[in-house]
Structures are given as structure tokens and as C-alpha cells.
Amino acid sequence: MAERSHAPGQTESGGGGSTASHTPSNSRAETAAHLRQLLETEGDAIHAHTSVSNLQRHEVFDETENLDALRSEARAIKEDAIDxxxxxxxxxxxxxxxxxxxxxxxxxxxxxxxxxxxxxxxxxxxxxxxxxxxxxxxxxxxxxxxxxxxxxxxxxxxxxxxxxxxxxxxxxxxxxxxxxxxxxxxxxxxxxxxxxxxxxxxxxxxxxxxxxxxxxxxxxxxxxxxxxxxxxxxxxxxxxxxxxxxxxxxxxxxxxxxxxxxxxxxxxxxxxxxxxxxxxxxxxxxxxxxxxxxxxxxxxxxxxxxxxxxxxxxxxxxxxxxxxxxxxxxxxxxxxxxxxxxxxDNGRTEMRADDQLRETLYCIRCGACSNSCANFQAVGGHGFGGETYSGGIATGWEAGVHGQDSAAEFNDLCTGCTRCVDACPVKIDIPWINTVVRDRVNRDAEPEAYDFLVDGLTPDEESGGLDLGKRFFGNIATAAKLGSATAPVSNWLGETAPVRALLERTLGIDQRRALPSFERQSLVDWFDARGGEGESKRRAAAGRKETHDEPTDALDREVVLYPDVYTNYVDTDRGKAAVRTLEALGVPVSVPDLPESGRAPLSQGMVATADAQASKVYAALAEDLDAGRDVVVIEPSDLAAFQREYERFLPERSFERLRDNSYEICEFIFGLFENGADPAALSTAGGDGERIGVGNGNERGNENGNRDNGHPIAYHSHCQQRTLNLEAPTVAVLERCGYAPRTSTVECCGMAGSFGYKREYYEVSMDVGDRLASEIEQASTDLVVASGTSCGDQLETLLDRTVPHPVEVIAPDHG
Amino acid sequence: MSTDTDTDAVGQLEHALEELEVSLERVSAADASERLAALLTEPAIGVDLPFESVSLPESVTTEPTAAALADAQTGITPATFAIAEYGTVALESRAAGDEPISVYPEHHIAVVAASDVVPDLAGGFDRLADQFDAGGDSIVFATGRSATADMGDLVHGVHGPGEVTVVVLEDR
Known part of the structure; x- marks a missing residue:
């Protein structure tokens, strides 16, 4: 067969051999043009086939009683065989x-x-x-x-x-x-x-x-x-x-x-x-x-x-x-x-000796990682693939059998959303393989002329030469802190044409994408100004008195609310809603200034930086964990870092301690309900007809909603939240609060943290998002909620409406 | 309906085959030959059936020539066992030609004893492991009709049979 006719660089400008990830502008444009062409010519057919296979896989997996045991057994056989x-x-x-x-x-x-x-x-x-x-x-x-x-x-x-x-x-x-x-x-x-x-x-x-x-x-x-x-x-x-x-x-x-x-x-x-x-x-x-x-x-x-x-x-x-x-x-x-x-053999013996790539050899080549991947569904294997293999696991195969350059061509299309993790029959951590290979590609890259631009913003553990955009997004916590401190000037500046052009040229941030708008007062500052832990204890005690006739030990909890970067500096409203909700249910909260989780650098393949962040987070939380406090997280991708990736960074006991004591916010609220807390303390759809925290002016009160049937609400869970099996608790919480949630089937919103900001992937991101948006529009509800930051941003752009976090809908409106 | 396990397994097999648009015929050993004759389309080829007092209809050619194999409309083979859960028949790849006779003609008729219908894949692998121990180490699990969606829509009868019938010998 002829040379592969679909490689980037051969279609438009004939760049040949260059990889998408290292060089800025020109290669970003090439990659964007290549992917745009695939979206137009092959995307529809690929989406039709892969999404059907994916839905059918979901169905048959659901019907298979011993599925998890089967997958574990298969994996164990492969581990033994490769050994x-x-x-x-x-x-x-x-x-x-x-x-x-x-x-x-x-x-x-x-x-x-x-x-x-x-x-x-x-x-x-x-x-x-x-x-x-x-x-x-x-x-x-x-x-x-x-x-x-x-x-x-x-x-x-x-x-x-x-x-x-x-x-x-x-x-x-x-x-x-x-x-x-x-x-x-x-x-x-x-x-x-x-x-x-x-x-x-x-x-x-x-x-x-x-x-x-x-x-x-x-x-x-x-x-x-x-x-x-x-x-x-x-x-x-x-x-x-x-x-x-x-x-x-x-x-x-x-x-x-x-x-x-x-x-x-x-x-x-x-x-x-x-x-x-x-x-x-x-x-x-x-x-x-x-x-x-x-x-x-x-x-x-x-x-x-x-x-x-x-x-x-x-x-x-x-x-x-x-x-x-x-x-x-x-x-x-x-x-x-x-x-x-x-x-x-062709490289397999070396893969077997490589602690990070070995898992690739367990692959049975079923294509489930391709079918479950929203980006793959959009562009197919001619975009999301190397010389031979395609889809999420292809990064491991290509790096192993054809070399890292072939993997580098497409590896950035993996956003780390983890939907393939549930799909893989042999439980391969495919996102991790993608992260590791991205890290190796980063380290092989040449130092760049523009490094000085991000140097002050990037207190990372990485050597020079890494793509500037990756370095910027990997250190987003520092940029967000600066943006908040200088708001609203930073917000005005960020929207000016010259700044956007500069951001696109140097960092690869697409000019068409709205930038987050920073809050001058961070969530942590708001909480301190409000009276800190003392005030929270007072409010929780009042909440407890009101809602529990007989307080039980199970409800005697204290929460450390993790201020993820986005909640702390950009969407402080959902953080405030979480605080108010917990207090109304009788649980006192603290919101300390905690380090970034490592999710941001991980998504850019900056493993050493993420590893260092994990240690910092654990050190900062150790005393709270020892004191028996629960760590509650709003942003699912940060919780996923605690519960999945930290296993690779922390000692086993530390990892397990944090994993076992950290919760997604709605998961935690569901637990309180299960132990006797009363949803009536919250803002429910069956209440007085006013819902809180949804400021789009579209609400029609609760004339269509009632406690029996519930008020219709469209809910898009977050990809990593689904992989953690935490979509169901949010659905249950919404139901207890008088809503009838309609959940999405689209695996990912397409935004995936920084992915949708990147010039070369903006159109893929919008294509994926469009499918989700049209599904949500078909649900015809006056309320749309999403658990993830980027899911919310993406849907707000596509639907031109406010898309809050579920906790904002159920939070009481005072305090 | 009988609660006998064989019968239950046959019922489950029938149900699974319905989903695959494969018909299941229940027949006694005595009536098998006549039923097969009614099911087949000539020219038909086959492999001698190993079940006591069950023979192929006279119109069926065994040990066919290559030309007969290419021309045959129906191929009849025994199935060593069947897996009720999935509607699977196990065909041995033997010198008698089970493999080409079951895959080349448009219509494959698999004949299986009711006592050889196992409930699930685990039961199938028990039988398979026994078979391997006994030296019969080439087996095909065939489930439903040959299919492809590679030409843009689902089509049956690609390289393998487009029609499959499973005949269960109730008293064997």
C-alpha cells in the first residue's frame, strides 16, 4: 500500500515529518487544517459508526453481571503472560x-x-x-x-x-x-x-x-x-x-x-x-x-x-x-x-522492559478506546492515529513499534478525559500512557526562543523547550492568581485584539475562544472575609438545629472544601453555593488556600510538576485528614487526580488516605441525605417556585415541576466524574431536590480543560461540543447544569445561556 | 414445559438464536433424516452424523468434490456442542471436512444433541478443554450468520453462510 495519505503536513503545506506538538504557529495551523479537512470529509461517517458501537458496548457491558471480574481476570492473564x-x-x-x-x-x-x-x-x-x-x-x-x-x-x-x-x-x-x-x-x-x-x-x-x-x-x-x-x-x-x-x-x-x-x-x-x-x-x-x-x-x-x-x-x-x-x-x-x-517483536521486547509502556502489550485491539473517545468520534484514525494504529492506545503502540515521533503526531488529541478507562476490557490506564508519552515528547523538544515569555509564570519542574502553550496551561494556577489579583484590568486586557493575537501566536490560544473572566475576590478571600471557620461553625449549628430533629453521628462531619483553581479565581459562585449548601445541612466548612492539584500540568504531560504538586497537596491536607475531616471537591478533574493519578505519585498509605476521605460535592451531599439530612433545607424545585443561582432570566418558575415528577433539568456529567462512577449521586441529589434530570450520552464536552482553547484543536472541540449541545437542546428543559468547569463554559458558549454547577441550583440563596 | 436442565438449555438456545435470526428445529433421532431433507436446498453436501441411528438424507453428498463444494447450496455438519447463552455451535475442524462444508455453502445446518447443549460460555470451555485434552484441538465457535457492515450497511452472508439452522436432537 502507498505511503499513508492522511498524515498532517502532507495535505496542505507539505511540511512532512514535523510533529504537531513542538513548533508553534505554522505547525498549529497545519494541524488545524488537517483536522478541519477530516471533520468535513470523514467525521460524519466515523461518528455514525463509532457512536453506535460505543452505545452498544455500554448496553452489553451493563447487561454483563460479572463484567468487572471478567476484566480483572483478563488483565491478570495478560500481566502474567507478558511477565x-x-x-x-x-x-x-x-x-x-x-x-x-x-x-x-x-x-x-x-x-x-x-x-x-x-x-x-x-x-x-x-x-x-x-x-x-x-x-x-x-x-x-x-x-x-x-x-x-x-x-x-x-x-x-x-x-x-x-x-x-x-x-x-x-x-x-x-x-x-x-x-x-x-x-x-x-x-x-x-x-x-x-x-x-x-x-x-x-x-x-x-x-x-x-x-x-x-x-x-x-x-x-x-x-x-x-x-x-x-x-x-x-x-x-x-x-x-x-x-x-x-x-x-x-x-x-x-x-x-x-x-x-x-x-x-x-x-x-x-x-x-x-x-x-x-x-x-x-x-x-x-x-x-x-x-x-x-x-x-x-x-x-x-x-x-x-x-x-x-x-x-x-x-x-x-x-x-x-x-x-x-x-x-x-x-x-x-x-x-x-x-x-x-x-x-518489532520493539515489543523493549516495551516489555519499559515500566510505562508495558501495559500497552495487554491491549487486545478491540477499538473500545477509539469508540468511547469524543475526539476520535469527530476525526477518526486518520487524525487520531499514527503510522499504523489509532485511538487512545495507539500512543503506546506507535511509541513502541514506530517510535515517539509517530506518537507525537496525534498524542495531543487525547485530553485525558478517561472515558476509555471504563471501556478497556483489560483495564489499561490509557490516559496515563498518553500523559507519559506527552511528557517524553516534551522533554525531547528543542528549547524555544519564546521561553522567557512564560518563565515568570511557570514555576514548574520542567526543563526548557516545552511548548509554550503547554507550559502556560500546565502552570495555570499561577496565571489565574495573577489574573485575579489584577482583575478587572486583566479581564479587559485579555479581551483586546492585540493581546489575543499575541496569545494565539505565542501560546496557541485560539482567538475565537472566550477567555475566563477572573474574580477580584477569590473564594478563599471571600470565605475569610465572611468570618472563616468560626462563622461557618455558627451557620452549620443553626442549619443543624433547623433540619435535624435528632442529630446522628453520621452527620457530625467537618469539611475542607478544596478551592480548585477555577472555583477559587473564576467561578467563585459555585464555591459559595457549595459552602452554603453544606452549612444548611449542618456541616461546618473550611476553605484553606491549597496548592493546585497537579491536574493542569498532567494534562500537558508535565509529570514531574504534577508529582511535586501531589506532594504539596497531601502535605497541606495531612493534618485535616488526621483530624478526621472530609475533603470535598467541586471540580471533578481535581478529584480524579486525587483518586486516580495520585496513586502513582504518593506513598500507598497517603494515597489511600486521601482517596478514601475525598468526595465530589454532590456525592457528599447525597451521603448526608442518606444519613438523614433533609433536602428541605435547600432550594428545591417543589418549594416556593424560586430557584436560586440560575441567573439567565429564562426560568419559568415551577409551574411545570412537582415533587412527584420533578422539574425537568438537563444534566451533563463530567467525563472524569463518570469514570469515577459519580454521575449517579448528582442525579440522585437533583431528584431528591425535586428535579427530573435528563442526562447526556455524549462522552465528553470537547472542551476538556485547555484542549478547546488551543488553536489547532478549537474546531474539533466545537464539533464535539455541538453534538452535546444539540442533545441538550432536544431535552427542551429550562435548566441546564454541568459538573465540570470546562463543560459549563463549552455549553454556555454553544447554548448561549447560563450553565451552572448542580450545587448552585440546590443551594439556599442566603449567606 | 419440562424443568429438565437439557430442555431449559435448549429453550435458552432457541431464544438466543431467535435474536440472531437463526431458526432452531427440535426433532427426535428417528425423524431427523426426514426433517433434514425438508430443510435443505439441493445440491447439498454434508459430514456423516455421529449420533446413534441418525443418518443424512440420501440427497446429501458426503466427501464432496471441490466442484460440489463450490456448487452446494446447503452444508450439513454435526456440532460437538452448543452454548445456549449466546446461540453458539461448536464445529470441529476435522478430516471429514466439517470446516469447509459449514462455511462454503449459503445455508449451514448444524445438528446437535440436546445433551450437548451447555448453558453458558464457561460450560462451553469445559467441553473445549476436554476436547483439547482428547487431541481434538481445532474448533470453531459459530454464532449466527456471516455478517459485515463494511459496505456501508449490515449485510448477511458474506464469506460464510447467510442462512443458518440449528437442529436439536431431543432424545440424544
Whole structure:
């Protein structure tokens, strides 16, 4: 196949080879143009397919009772198998050789390709298959991403070998001279109309192709002939069972079955990571792979062959001989079959030794991380992908097999939203792999001329040379503090054209995106000015008296409200609402000035800075934790840092202590309700008809709402909040307060912290956001709430209305 | 309805197959041949059935030639076992040609004994592991009809059969 035709830099300006992440302006513009083109040409088809697969995966996951146990089991098997990899390679070698086949471990692509070409030439010379039309040696293939990694087709064709892909999607790509846009549905970026046009032009049928049915029939006949004539059948392998030498192929079409048993010679090509110990270990994977990939319970065909098989050889140019005529009756097996297992290393041994990339080898290539990714749904694998692989996990694969530069091309499209974390059947921390590779790319970058511009704003742990925009966003806490201290001048200045042009040129902040407006008085200052902890205790005591007849120990709590950067300096209203709500329910609050969580630097791949922040946060909270106080967080991404990433930064006991004692604000309120606190203390939809904290003038009172049915409210949870399983408590709190929440199905708002501000990603961000906005508009509610800062900002821009945090809707309006 | 576990499993299998638009036929061993004859479309090819006093209809060619394989409309094979939960039949890749006979013709008829219907995938893997221990180490789990969405819409009958029937021998 030709050089990948979709890489950035080759479409518009021919920049070639440059990576999106290092250089400012010109390469940002190139990346933006490339992604814009994909949004226009491939985005709709990709979104249609991936979003359906994703919804079906959600459904079948929900219906699978032991899902989590299955995923854990699958992961444990992979961990063990990769750990024992050298031993398993020897085991499978013995097993395949005992069966009568051959195992070849190929060091790299050239090695693998040369070996396969030799086999084909050798077999073509002695093959009993029908002569192909061209008289050249011929190969039929079933779908295999590993052979894409090898560029096997090009290599064989350059040796004069005819190669035909028999998976319909792969064949369409072969005819179109295109590359896969998705690891499972490689041609999903093409519509039926485009395929029909292509095939009509290419094959000149009597009547123009129109329907998928016609195209499929034609493909079946055309490819059927190729299969019958072929000298060698090449398949990949989803799993290889070491003990028995069993190749497992998971397919829906049936072409892999035919490719494996029709020609006399079968070559299976698999990365070494596909080895699992025994046939029993296959069970969780067979159960999970189709569910994860397409939402099917099981694929049409799970082929488990321990070749060379006893299945009779088929010789279609001797039509009158019974099939299997050359079978040896003595052994009851075919004498004529040949089998080669090619196990590919190509960087995998190094990945195995790399503590951060090793997890990538557990990947079963189901594509769930692609389907669950809002950015992938928008642009597909030609944007969110490297030389071979695409989607979230591709960063690990590309960095491992093709090198970091290939991963750098697209790695920034991962926003760290974590929706793939729930989707992955083997529980790979895909966002972490993306963060680590981003960090490595950052560190490889050249120091830049503009570093002095951000130096004062960036008290980080990073070496020079990192992209200025990343460095700026990674140190957002410092900038926000300065912006607040100098508000409103900073806000006015930030909106002037020259400043916006400078921000775009140097930091890559898109001029079309509204900047946050800083509050002069931070939440921490407001709380102090209000009387601090003493005043909060007084208010909580009053609240408790009013709402609890018999105060219980369970309600005897004290809260440290974590002032995340955004709540502290930009959206102080939601912080104040949280304070008032907790006090009304009888819980005293403190709002100390705490360090930034590390979420901001993490999202820019600044791991060392995030690590240092984690230590600072824990040190600042340790005394409160020891005193038994609960840490309550409003911004879900900061809570996710405490509960997920801190595991990598803090000692186990510290991590667990903070994890177990930190809560999302609505999760905490739900807990208070569950222990007897009375929602009547809050502002409820069934109350006096006034709702608080929603200042858009659109409210129509509660004439449509009542306690039984609830007042309709559209609610978009935050991506990381969903991954923490914390969407449900917010829904429950809203219900208890008299609302009927309608939740969104779109996985992410597209803003994702800094992502939507970046010039090269602004349009992708808006495309993703548009889908969410139209879903919310369809809900036709007069209230829209969102838990995340960036979700709220994105929706406010797209819907042109106020989108508060849920706690602002339920908070009592005084104090 | 009987509470016998086999029967329950067959009921579950039938339900799963309905979802896949595959029909399930219940038949006694004595009536199997006649029922198969009614189900098939000629030319038909097949693999001899291993169930006691069950034989293929006379119109079915066993040990077919390559030409017969290419022309066949119906292929009849035994299934070693079936998995009720998912509607899966387990086909052995044997010298008798089960694999090509089940995948090449447009209509595949799989014949399975009721006593070989296991409730779930775990039960299937128990059988599979036994099979591997006994040396039969090439098996296909086939579930429903061959399918693709690669041409823009879902189409059945791509490289494999577009029609599948599962015949359950109630007294075997």
C-alpha cells in the first residue's frame, strides 16, 4: 500500500515529518487544517459508526453481571503472560512443532516480511492450487493490523507476489489505496455511496453498484475466486495459546476461516504479546472482545485452530477429486498442509522492559478506546492515529513499534478525559500512557526562543523547550492568581485584539475562544472575609438545629472544601453555593488556600510538576485528614487526580488516605441525605417556585415541576466524574431536590480543560461540543447544569445561556 | 414445559438464536433424516452424523468434490456442542471436512444433541478443554450468520453462510 495519505503536513503545506506538538504557529495551523479537512470529509461517517458501537458496548457491558471480574481476570492473564513471555515463546514453539508447523520469531518488519516472502515463493513453486490469473504467486489475507504495522502487502508486492485482502473493509482500502481509519472497522470513514462509486469506476460492472447488498455479493464472488486460487493464506491472530499452539481468530465475515483452511499453506502473523498460556485462559477474552469492540455478545466466528489442521485441503483446479483426496488415511490428517507462525517483536521486547509502556502489550485491539473517545468520534484514525494504529492506545503502540515521533503526531488529541478507562476490557490506564508519552515528547523538544515569555509564570519542574502553550496551561494556577489579583484590568486586557493575537501566536490560544473572566475576590478571600471557620461553625449549628430533629453521628462531619483553581479565581459562585449548601445541612466548612492539584500540568504531560504538586497537596491536607475531616471537591478533574493519578505519585498509605476521605460535592451531599439530612433545607424545585443561582432570566418558575415528577433539568456529567462512577449521586441529589434530570450520552464536552482553547484543536472541540449541545437542546428543559468547569463554559458558549454547577441550583440563596 | 436442565438449555438456545435470526428445529433421532431433507436446498453436501441411528438424507453428498463444494447450496455438519447463552455451535475442524462444508455453502445446518447443549460460555470451555485434552484441538465457535457492515450497511452472508439452522436432537 502507498505511503499513508492522511498524515498532517502532507495535505496542505507539505511540511512532512514535523510533529504537531513542538513548533508553534505554522505547525498549529497545519494541524488545524488537517483536522478541519477530516471533520468535513470523514467525521460524519466515523461518528455514525463509532457512536453506535460505543452505545452498544455500554448496553452489553451493563447487561454483563460479572463484567468487572471478567476484566480483572483478563488483565491478570495478560500481566502474567507478558511477565512470562520468553518462556511462552519456547512453549508455543514446542507445541507448534509437535503439531507439524514452524515458529519464526521476527526481530523487525524487514525480517518478518522477508521470511513470509520466502515461504510464498517456495509454496507457489510446489502448490496444487489453481493458477492465478496473473500466473504470479498469490496470497489471500484476512484482516490483520500487525501486517499493517509491517507494511507486508507492499513488501510482498515488491517481490512480485499478488496480495488480496479478503476482509471487505480491508479490501475496500486496498482498492482505494487508502489506510485504516479504525483498528476494527478499517474503512468506516467511507460511506456506502463512496464505496459504490469507487467500485463502479474500478470494476466497470454492467449496472452501477448502489446497495451494500450488491457490493457485498460482488465482493463475495470476486474474493471467493481469489481464495480458491491462492497459494498461501495469511491471517493474523487475536490470541495464540502457547500450550497447544492454537491460533484464535475472531471475525464476523468468515473470510479468516476460508483463508486459514483453503490454501495448503497457512501463515499466521502475530505480535509476541498475543501469547496466552492455556486454552482455559482464552475464555474471558472470548467473552469480552466482541462486547468491547462492537457490543455483540460474541463474534460470529471464534476460530481456534491448532495448525496444520486435519481439515482437508481444497484443490479447485481438480474439481472432480473428492476434497481431502490427498489426505493420508493412516494418520487421518492432511499430509499436504504447511503452517508457519510468525511471531513479531518489532520493539515489543523493549516495551516489555519499559515500566510505562508495558501495559500497552495487554491491549487486545478491540477499538473500545477509539469508540468511547469524543475526539476520535469527530476525526477518526486518520487524525487520531499514527503510522499504523489509532485511538487512545495507539500512543503506546506507535511509541513502541514506530517510535515517539509517530506518537507525537496525534498524542495531543487525547485530553485525558478517561472515558476509555471504563471501556478497556483489560483495564489499561490509557490516559496515563498518553500523559507519559506527552511528557517524553516534551522533554525531547528543542528549547524555544519564546521561553522567557512564560518563565515568570511557570514555576514548574520542567526543563526548557516545552511548548509554550503547554507550559502556560500546565502552570495555570499561577496565571489565574495573577489574573485575579489584577482583575478587572486583566479581564479587559485579555479581551483586546492585540493581546489575543499575541496569545494565539505565542501560546496557541485560539482567538475565537472566550477567555475566563477572573474574580477580584477569590473564594478563599471571600470565605475569610465572611468570618472563616468560626462563622461557618455558627451557620452549620443553626442549619443543624433547623433540619435535624435528632442529630446522628453520621452527620457530625467537618469539611475542607478544596478551592480548585477555577472555583477559587473564576467561578467563585459555585464555591459559595457549595459552602452554603453544606452549612444548611449542618456541616461546618473550611476553605484553606491549597496548592493546585497537579491536574493542569498532567494534562500537558508535565509529570514531574504534577508529582511535586501531589506532594504539596497531601502535605497541606495531612493534618485535616488526621483530624478526621472530609475533603470535598467541586471540580471533578481535581478529584480524579486525587483518586486516580495520585496513586502513582504518593506513598500507598497517603494515597489511600486521601482517596478514601475525598468526595465530589454532590456525592457528599447525597451521603448526608442518606444519613438523614433533609433536602428541605435547600432550594428545591417543589418549594416556593424560586430557584436560586440560575441567573439567565429564562426560568419559568415551577409551574411545570412537582415533587412527584420533578422539574425537568438537563444534566451533563463530567467525563472524569463518570469514570469515577459519580454521575449517579448528582442525579440522585437533583431528584431528591425535586428535579427530573435528563442526562447526556455524549462522552465528553470537547472542551476538556485547555484542549478547546488551543488553536489547532478549537474546531474539533466545537464539533464535539455541538453534538452535546444539540442533545441538550432536544431535552427542551429550562435548566441546564454541568459538573465540570470546562463543560459549563463549552455549553454556555454553544447554548448561549447560563450553565451552572448542580450545587448552585440546590443551594439556599442566603449567606 | 419440562424443568429438565437439557430442555431449559435448549429453550435458552432457541431464544438466543431467535435474536440472531437463526431458526432452531427440535426433532427426535428417528425423524431427523426426514426433517433434514425438508430443510435443505439441493445440491447439498454434508459430514456423516455421529449420533446413534441418525443418518443424512440420501440427497446429501458426503466427501464432496471441490466442484460440489463450490456448487452446494446447503452444508450439513454435526456440532460437538452448543452454548445456549449466546446461540453458539461448536464445529470441529476435522478430516471429514466439517470446516469447509459449514462455511462454503449459503445455508449451514448444524445438528446437535440436546445433551450437548451447555448453558453458558464457561460450560462451553469445559467441553473445549476436554476436547483439547482428547487431541481434538481445532474448533470453531459459530454464532449466527456471516455478517459485515463494511459496505456501508449490515449485510448477511458474506464469506460464510447467510442462512443458518440449528437442529436439536431431543432424545440424544
Amino acid at each position: 512470562r513471555l520468553p518462556e511462552l515463546i519456547e512453549t508455543v514453539r514446542e507445541a507448534v512443532e509437535a503439531n507439524g508447523g514452524t515458529v519464526y520469531v521476527a526481530e523487525n518488519a524487514a525480517d518478518a516480511n522477508a521470511y513470509v516472502a520466502d515461504i510464498v515463493d517456495d509454496r507457489a513453486a510446489t502448490s496444487t492450487a489453481a493458477e492465478s490469473a496473473s500466473g504470479r504467486p498469490s496470497v489471500v489475507k484476512s484482516k490483520s493490523m500487525t501486517t499493517e504495522e509491517l507494511d507486508l502487502n507492499d513488501a510482498l508486492e515488491s517481490e512480485g507476489i499478488e496480495v488480496t485482502e479478503t476482509d471487505l473493509g480491508e479490501w475496500v482500502l486496498q482498492v482505494a489505496d487508502d489506510t485504516p481509519s479504525h483498528i476494527v472497522g478499517p474503512a468506516m470513514h467511507l460511506t456506502r455511496e463512496e464505496i459504490a462509486e469507487l467500485f463502479t469506476e474500478q470494476f466497470d460492472p454492467d449496472e452501477e453498484f448502489e446497495t451494500a447488498e450488491e457490493l457485498t455479493r460482488f465482493a463475495r464472488d470476486h474474493l471467493g475466486e481469489r481464495i480458491r486460487e491462492a497459494d498461501v493464506g495469511i491471517t493474523g491472530a487475536n490470541f495464540v495459546v502457547a500450550e497447544s499452539g492454537t491460533i484464535t481468530l475472531v471475525t464476523n465475515e468468515g473470510n479468516a476461516r476460508k483463508c486459514a483452511v483453503t490454501p495448503d499453506t497457512h501463515v499466521a502473523i502475530a505480535g509476541v504479546e498475543k501469547l496466552i498460556p492455556s486454552i482455559r485462559d482464552l475464555e474471558p477474552f472470548v467473552d469480552l472482545i466482541a462486547k468491547s469492540a462492537t457490543g455483540q455478545e460474541i463474534s460470529q466466528y471464534v476460530t481456534m485452530l491448532s495448525p496444520p489442521t486435519e481439515s482437508p485441503t481444497l484443490t479447485f483446479d481438480e474439481p472432480d477429486e473428492p476434497i481431502g483426496a490427498n489426505t493420508d488415511a493412516e494418520t487421518n490428517g492432511s499430509t499436504d498442509r504447511e503452517f508457519h507462525l510468525v511471531l513479531l
